Amino acid sequence: MTYRAPVKDMLFNMQELAGLQTLAEQIPAFADYGPETAQAVLEECAKLNEDVIAPLNVEGDRNPSYWKDGQVFATPGFKEAFRQFAEGGWQGLQHPADFGGQGLPKTIGAACGEMINSANLSFALCPLLTDGAIEALLTAGSEEQKATFIPKLIDGSWTGTMNLTEPQAGSDLALVRTRAEPQGDGTYKIFGTKIFITWGEHDMAENIVHLVLARVAGAPEGVKGISLFIVPKFLLNADGTPGARNDVHCVSIEHKMGIKASPTAVLQFGDHGGAIGTLIGEENRGLEYMFIMMNAARFGVGVQGIAVADRAYQKATQYARDRVQSRPVDGSIKASAPIIHHPDVRRMLMTMRALTEGSRAMAITAAAAYDAAHHHPDPETRQQNQAFYEFMVPLVKGYSTEMSLEVTDLGVQIHGGMGFIEETGAAQYYRDAKILTIYEGTTAIQANDLVGRKTVRDGGQLARAIAGQIEATEGLLAARDSAAAKSVLKRLRAAREAYLEVVDFIVREAKSNPNAAFAGSVPYLMLAGNLVAGWQLARALIVAEDKLAAGEDADFMAAKIATARFYAEHILSRAGAAREAIVEGAESVTALALDAF
Amino acid sequence: MTYRAPVKDMLFNMQELAGLQTLAEQIPAFADYGPETAQAVLEECAKLNEDVIAPLNVEGDRNPSYWKDGQVFATPGFKEAFRQFAEGGWQGLQHPADFGGQGLPKTIGAACGEMINSANLSFALCPLLTDGAIEALLTAGSEEQKATFIPKLIDGSWTGTMNLTEPQAGSDLALVRTRAEPQGDGTYKIFGTKIFITWGEHDMAENIVHLVLARVAGAPEGVKGISLFIVPKFLLNADGTPGARNDVHCVSIEHKMGIKASPTAVLQFGDHGGAIGTLIGEENRGLEYMFIMMNAARFGVGVQGIAVADRAYQKATQYARDRVQSRPVDGSIKASAPIIHHPDVRRMLMTMRALTEGSRAMAITAAAAYDAAHHHPDPETRQQNQAFYEFMVPLVKGYSTEMSLEVTDLGVQIHGGMGFIEETGAAQYYRDAKILTIYEGTTAIQANDLVGRKTVRDGGQLARAIAGQIEATEGLLAARDSAAAKSVLKRLRAAREAYLEVVDFIVREAKSNPNAAFAGSVPYLMLAGNLVAGWQLARALIVAEDKLAAGEDADFMAAKIATARFYAEHILSRAGAAREAIVEGAESVTALALDAF
Structure with a gap:
């Protein structure tokens, strides 16, 4: 398996x-x-x-x-x-x-x-x-x-796509040029080229439902003039079954470094008279609707990061158990041994494991906030959870995908030369993972969201409130005697303090010196993601210590404690460097003259 | 171009x-x-x-x-x-x-x-x-x-190869099984399979000179029974011209993630009666000679890291100048602008640039030590330089190649979705670079060398002496008034102090608790490489400030100062996390039970 x-x-x-x-x-x-x-x-x-x-x-x-x-x-x-x-x-x-x-x-x-x-x-x-x-x-x-x-x-008869990107409009959707002409019968004719359309054309379903951003003639410039349309590959008959072929055609698919099985389509709309589309909601509110999709998809891409990291971890673990090279430095085995006995291989595996488990804990707790935000009977609970979830989305997307690059790199590294050979399979994870920090908004786009909408807009209130929740966990850790709890407490506190200093800096600089605030945006995202993942593992440690003491599932709980502690000592400890780079290093980010690059 | x-x-x-x-x-x-x-x-x-x-x-x-x-x-x-x-x-x-x-x-x-x-x-x-x-x-x-x-x-008529690896013997050369049978005429017959032989077979030269590690019958077990042989692809005629085909054959080449143009051969020796080889030097000293080659090659691979990083930087810079997306956050341009105007793109480019320039400075100064070590008339100067160079080799190899992974990743990231498309070319650097942390000794192997031979063997004396040289540079920085010098001084001092604490830890633990020392080996290598690269950039800053004051080549000098300062604030500042992970986190590296992975 x-x-x-x-x-x-x-x-x-x-x-x-x-x-x-x-x-x-x-x-x-x-x-x-x-x-x-x-x-x-x-x-x-x-x-x-x-x-x-x-x-x-x-x-x-x-x-x-x-x-x-x-x-x-x-x-x-x-x-x-x-x-x-x-x-x-x-x-x-x-x-x-x-x-x-x-x-x-x-x-x-x-x-x-x-x-x-x-x-x-x-x-x-x-x-x-x-x-x-x-x-x-x-x-x-x-x-x-x-x-x-x-x-x-x-039911899987049809599949869906998101059509945002155009050659000149990637992160910057204000530049979308695809146009929609009202036909007077409630439908629109769509003309334009969309690129990077994932599963934009394929043979796995009877129809493909393209959701397409386009401008209605006469719409305002920029993002406020974009509308969202349904453009099915096959137009629907009166009974709802797929009928005539619509004028949207896949002219090519990309040759990519990874996720090669997923076709990335260039879609041409309207080369033969116009693709027929119907408006979703109201005109010029397309971006707003698309953001709903994107927030779901961003969370989903964050989960992809965790997923590929776990797969890479599992493969590397297996290899480390099987591959025999060199004697352990502690003399515990007097012959060449499986490389899992070497401390540096353990360090790599633990890094992979801790990053994966920390990110998973962050994603699943964020998902629970989503559930409460959408379904809880109490409006205030809904609102609090909604705010928390929205803060988490850029962290789940940004942090989990960036960490997946580190994890899949280590996965290849553990395989040594075999890792670089395609037949081994470790390289595929490394190649596949690299798209995750890019699509559905690059890490920088997530960081902009975190800085702008999620932190600065409310003056850092929510960001600080989350730190308050973390401080409460520190209180629980402080009441414990174990070396693990003490160690985790030390790093969690230091990371939270670093984070708070960064939040203050970002909020303070955003208006007066936006270059300084945004120079630190990605490091801030990474610090916040690191902190939240480390916090969830700290919470996990508390549970695990109690269950271990109660004799419940001892092996699993001991492993959770070891992983949480490793995370704190080896990963949460990165927080200080991020703080220093953001708060003390903003000026040097933009100091080099443009001509000097 | x-x-x-x-x-x-x-x-x-x-x-x-x-x-x-x-x-x-x-x-x-x-x-x-x-x-x-x-x-x-x-x-x-x-x-x-x-x-x-x-x-x-x-x-x-x-x-x-x-x-x-x-x-x-x-x-x-x-x-x-x-x-x-x-x-x-x-x-x-x-x-x-x-x-x-x-x-x-x-x-x-x-x-x-x-x-x-x-x-x-x-x-x-x-x-x-x-x-x-x-x-x-x-x-x-x-x-x-x-x-x-x-x-x-x-003169390029022939080319050379290094034949070390066998399927069961990668990092662990003690496991080499290829055997050499003396023929009584001064030649040996070689039998065995070697893998991962770079340019092991090709059509660019008239002959290929394979240097092959093998065991003479009756040789001691382990690395002390390995000898080095010359096994040319074509045996030489009496006049030195290539003659009969030797019994070494390329049975396949690997399908790799990167460096695809470089054939990685599986070579079969002796399937048709025995490949004729001649001994280099003395029997059973092969590993010693091979280390000479490897030290040269390790330095060379470190330079490869710098090289691919610079290429990735140049490509990303060009793209960042050309690609127009979104308005600058500081309002300096009132329309979508080249992405080099966005602070996070600048942060990425500066990270690429600083890592590359820092590693280049480290490599070139190390090369000068090599020159002095080999050619200086004064024996003591030779000896000092030899020691310094040997300390630098694992840093140049390990740090420069690991940093190249970060740099080539950022190179893809700056290209956004286009970076993931193979036609763009940025992905090739990302795929190519990944071999560099593996071949000629993985980063862990470099780190073992740094810990064992270069640090612990002399009780940390040389490692501390280098810190002393760095401290002298701090003295020069302290005498300067500029904000850049003060900033660099602060981080250089902190990084040196972190490094010294780690050296003490490694020296102390290596004997009594080798797992703890080696759990920190790669972080120690990364910290030392970071420190030395940052130190060289600090030295560069001093020169550049003086030249700038003298009106010499102002643009270049200003750029050097900006880069050195960025390096200190954004990269040297990582040193504290490494110290904490090594000195305080050793136990958690090996705490997880083997069965729990």
């Missing part, structure tokens, strides 16, 4: 850190989705991903999807696996039962999302984009649009 | 930091190789690499060398470029005039090495391995062997 889903760790996070039981008790819609259901769902999900989807990962890298005469053919085996995925009801996991979904909490959905992405990043992108399309339709679609499209997207 | 050699920065490093003028004055053999010669050589070298070798880099990635029926064919264009390289005398740059070389100092050679590697890592590996073979022959070969092989290697 090339992948084993970390069901136990996921359940631990849901139950002990994310309060799944409390969600089930307090939220009527989730009454049936307590820990027992979660376990059953995760185990079922693990089976599909371990047995069916994971084995296709290498195949997708070797035999990527390919383009021929405007059609794109997925890697052999993908279509059948997608059928199994859809028939198992996995696409509808988190979507409303009204449209054929299962209405499960995101707390559980995030874990399932991690599994499918560990199994196969390229494959998982198709459902991930479809989820985004469903979210956008749920939020801004008409009742008719919802009824027409969502059930088909949920 | 896709690559422009940083001649000016190289000359600055040679003259102002490495003391090239002093070398020329004090070392008779280098009397003609002062700054003027250096400039002429570098400019000539730049031409060849910019015009001929750099354009083949992308070609090599797209049309890698390929294997057919035991033969390997290099990327189209490589053979002709190799002719030009050889005819220009570049292979002999640092080798003795007695054998047709030019006898230039390594101080200059290192800069030329950077250029060819920036131009084309895959191509440059062939001369790099040939250099290693020449070094080994110079050190341990008989007069006849030298006369037979070195002139042909220098």
Whole structure:
């Protein structure tokens, strides 16, 4: 087996850190989705991903999807696996039962999302984009649009895409030029070129529902003149079945460093008279709707980072157990031994493990906040959780994906020369992971969001409130006697203090000296992500110490304690450098003359 | 032009930091190789690499060398470029005039090495391995062997390889199984399989001189029973010309993530009766000779890290100037602007630049120590420089290659989605660079060398003496008034103090608790490399401030100051986290039970 889903760790996070039981008790819609259901769902999900989807990962890298005469053919085996995925009801996991979904909490959905992405990043992108399309339709679609499209997207008959990027408009959507001409019959004709459209064309479903950003003639300049349209690959007949081919065509797919099985399409709209689209919601509010999709997708991409990191960790661990080279330095074995006995290999594996578990804890607790924000009966609780979740999104996206680069690098490194040979498979994770810090908003875009909307807008209030929650955890650690708790406390406190200093700096400089604030934006994101992940592991340590003392699941709890401590000593300890670079080093970021580069 | 050699920065490093003028004055053999010669050589070298070798880099990635029926064919264009390289005398740059070389100092050679590697890592590996073979022959070969092989290697008629690795023997050469049977006529028959042999088979030269580690029958177990043999692809006729085909055959080449144009061969020795080899030096001293080659090659691989980093920096800078997205946050431009105006892009470019310049300064000063160690008339000066150089080798190799992963990652990141598309070219650097932390000894192997041979063996004496030299530079900084000098001083001092604490820890623990010492080995290497690179940039800052005050080359000097300051504030500042992880976090590295991974 090339992948084993970390069901136990996921359940631990849901139950002990994310309060799944409390969600089930307090939220009527989730009454049936307590820990027992979660376990059953995760185990079922693990089976599909371990047995069916994971084995296709290498195949997708070797035999990527390919383009021929405007059609794109997925890697052999993908279509059948997608059928199994859809028939198992996995696409509808988190979507409303009204449209054929299962209405499960995101707390559980995030874990399932991690599994499918560990199994196969390229494959998982198709459902991930479809989820985004469903979210956008749920939020801004008409009742008719919802009824027409969502059930088909949920049952896997059709899939969804997000069409934002154009050659001149990447991070900067103000530059979108694709245009929409109203036809007087409620439809629009769409003209333009979209690039980087993930799963923008393929043969795994009967229809593809493109959600497309375009400008209606006469719309305002910039982002306030962008509208969102549904442009299906096949127009729908009166009975809702796919009919005539719409005028949207895939003219090529990209040749990429990684996620090769996932076709990245260039889509041409309207070269033969105009692609027919229907407006979602109101004109000129497209970006707003798209942000709903993007926030879901950003969280999803963060989970991809955790997923590829875990897969890389599992592979490296296996290799480190099998590969025999050199004697242990402590003389514990008097012959060449499996390299897992060498301290530096342990350091690398622990770094991979700690980063992965810390990011997972952050994502699952954030998902629980999403659930409470959307479904809790108490409005104030909803609002608090919404604010917390929104603060977490750039951290989950930015930190988890950046850490996945470090983890997949270490994964290759542990394999030595074999890691650089493609047949080994470790290199694929390294190549695949690199897209994660780029798409759905680069790390810098996440950091801008964190600085602007999430920190400066309320004067740093929420950012400081989160530090307050962390301080409360420090109080719990301070009441404990163990060396591990003391060590974690020391680093958690130092990191929180560094973070608070940075928040003050960012809030202070943002208006008067925006270059200084934004020069530190990514280091701030990394510091905040590091802190929150370390905080969740600190919470995990407290639970684990208590359970260990109670004799419950001793091996797992001991491992959790060791991992939390390692995280604090080796990763949380990076916080000081980030603080120094941000607060004391802003000027030197922009000091070099432009001509001198 | 896709690559422009940083001649000016190289000359600055040679003259102002490495003391090239002093070398020329004090070392008779280098009397003609002062700054003027250096400039002429570098400019000539730049031409060849910019015009001929750099354009083949992308070609090599797209049309890698390929294997057919035991033969390997290099990327189209490589053979002709190799002719030009050889005819220009570049292979002999640092080798003795007695054998047709030019006898230039390594101080200059290192800069030329950077250029060819920036131009084309895959191509440059062939001369790099040939250099290693020449070094080994110079050190341990008989007069006849030298006369037979070195002139042909220098004039590019033949090339050289290093045959160490076997499937079961990577980092652990004690496990080498290839055997050598004496034939009674002074030759040996060699039997075995070697893997990962760079340029182990190709069509660019008339002959290939394989240097092969093997065990003579009855030799002691382990590394003390390994001998070194010359096994040419074609046996030599009495007149020294290539004659009969030797029984060494390339059975396949690897399918790699990067450096695809460089064929990585599996070589089979003796499948048809035995490959004929001749012993180099004495039996059972092969590893000792191989280490000579490896030390040269390790330094060379460190330079490869600097080289690929600089190339990635140049490409990213160009893209950042051209790509227009979003308005600057400081309002300085009221429309979408080239992304180089965004602070986070500047932060990324400055990180790339500072890491590259810091590592270059470290390598060139180390090369000057090599020159003094080998050629200075004063024995004590020779000895001191030898010790310093040997300390630097793992830092140049380990730190420069690890930093190249960070730099090439940022290079892709600056390109956004385009970076992930292979046609752009940024991804190639990211894929290519990953081998550098692995071959010629992984970073962990470098770190073992730093801990064991370079630090613990003399009780940390040399490691502390280098800190003493750094402290002297701090004294010079303290005498200055500029904000930049004060800022650099603060971080240099803090990093040196962190380093000293780590040296004490490593020396103290190495015997009693080797797991603790080696758990921190790579972080120690990274801290030491960071410190030395930062120190050299601090020295550069002092020179640059003085020259700037004197009105000399103001733009260059201002840029050097800005880069040195950025390095201190954003990179040297990482030292504290390394100290904490090493000194306070050793236990948690090995705390997790083996079964829990």
